[in-house]
Amino acid sequence: MKTVKVHAPATIANIVCGFDILGLALNDPSDEMEMSLNNEGVIRIAHTDDYALSCSPEENVAGVALAAMMRECKAGSGFDLRIHKNIKPGSGLGSSAASSAGAVAGANYLLGNVFTKEDLVRFAMHGEKLASGVKHADNISPCLCGGVTLVRSIFPLDIIKLSAPLMYVTVVHPQIEVKTSDARQILRKEVPLKNAIKQWGNIAGLVAGFLQGDYELISRSLEDVIIEPVRSMLIPGFDDIKQKSIKAGALGGGISGSGPSVFMLSKDEATAVMVEDIMKTKCTELGVEFKTYVTTINYDGVKIITS
């Protein structure tokens, strides 16, 4: 039976001002999966990591994403999956999106690429719904497409890939728990119009900065007046890390997804490494366990490796 390996990258949703619409893919970390077809019409999942995730298809994000796909396939095809997660669940780095998107991308390859990328996003969103209660595509889209993506609309689905200049990304994952559903609940349901206007000025600036390769504009636009002021309270050391990173030359950054990971974008590797030091120092000072990454934007998205 044909087996493929799948690499599914970590992703950063929101990118500061683009709450629920922007996301980007990272070269590190990424999940690995081995997948093969079976003729029994069943999904069998094994995890080789030690995150104690359920292997029952109905309780595993990859399982529910695949089940959504199978409802649109001819009966009889099933999938065997061995997942090795390197993206820690609950890190805010798109762990569930990597499982969901990786699984449906691998499955689609095994089926002869019968589905479009938009179909795959649609299937993978079932995984996101299981993980966070909401069908959102701001991690799945960059995971599948690579680079920076804009989800203009979910219903109907409208995903636009945006070009972006070379950037280094420094990430710190402080090992504290922030549940996506909690991070969503603390947000106000209404926002002042004047803040919304400020936010969409920044989003427009950020999109233009990416497309025009204008680092200064990217930097000026990396400002969130709506979500970050609320959510950052859940992340110890956030303000200090951000302030010092920008002082050290980072373009800007913020909370990755709903946290607790924090990311900073830099133009060059030396700055990205200085930012990592700032993150390490702060977490050590606070006595919080952590993991850091210095990486770049992954422009390709999910990778299928055939042997």
Place this chain on the structure above:
Amino acid sequence: MKTVKVHAPATIANIVCGFDILGLALNDPSDEMEMSLNNEGVIRIAHTDDYALSCSPEENVAGVALAAMMRECKAGSGFDLRIHKNIKPGSGLGSSAASSAGAVAGANYLLGNVFTKEDLVRFAMHGEKLASGVKHADNISPCLCGGVTLVRSIFPLDIIKLSAPLMYVTVVHPQIEVKTSDARQILRKEVPLKNAIKQWGNIAGLVAGFLQGDYELISRSLEDVIIEPVRSMLIPGFDDIKQKSIKAGALGGGISGSGPSVFMLSKDEATAVMVEDIMKTKCTELGVEFKTYVTTINYDGVKIITS
């Protein structure tokens, strides 16, 4: 004494979803001015149109914009202005911005271009403040710079010129009165977060559509879920004009600035002319006097003509 002629274009602020941040300049209509320096340190304004605007410098938007500039010039320089407005005040087509921006651009030329474009925006905003009570730059920026502009921020001023593909613009000015200050007052001070997210998805899509020359994306993004539903109630026939124009092939459109003018963007002239017919028919049916324009985007902004 050296005299220059100045052409200052009409502008469309907001461009549907970009409330307070986006704007574009039109090739028609445009205001004409004749300007010269005087050594008396005074501003003298004459109007050759018949809109009954005040010629007192303190009560004329061009006058207050020039006065703001003169506070940063060496004492002694003054200006004589003859303004012929073709952009009707209160039309929602940036009439006050054309006066303010045209005046400061002409004055700057006469002074030997001592000020930057950002300075000119800053001076011209004093005119907008007189006209509408608020310092806004979403008409002034495209009037001065041409094309499509993004005002990412007013304080500090951050204006970005965006490239955009060729588009035809059809405008109807129904001759009813909508005061900018009234149009502002009927807006809610708070907006639901979910609508704000939808809006910034559209703004991001519109900016990407302009920069990537993607007409389909521009069309899909020309949606305003926050301002238009409220303000369009002030404009008789709005929904009908919009719906029929899109059915006829227009990319989309909405209220120009705070109205009452309505504009539609089209990919080709034939569609733009069909849209004009739709507008004419509707206004005639409603018994509202009107004026229409079929024009294109003005990519150059204020033009100084020296003889």
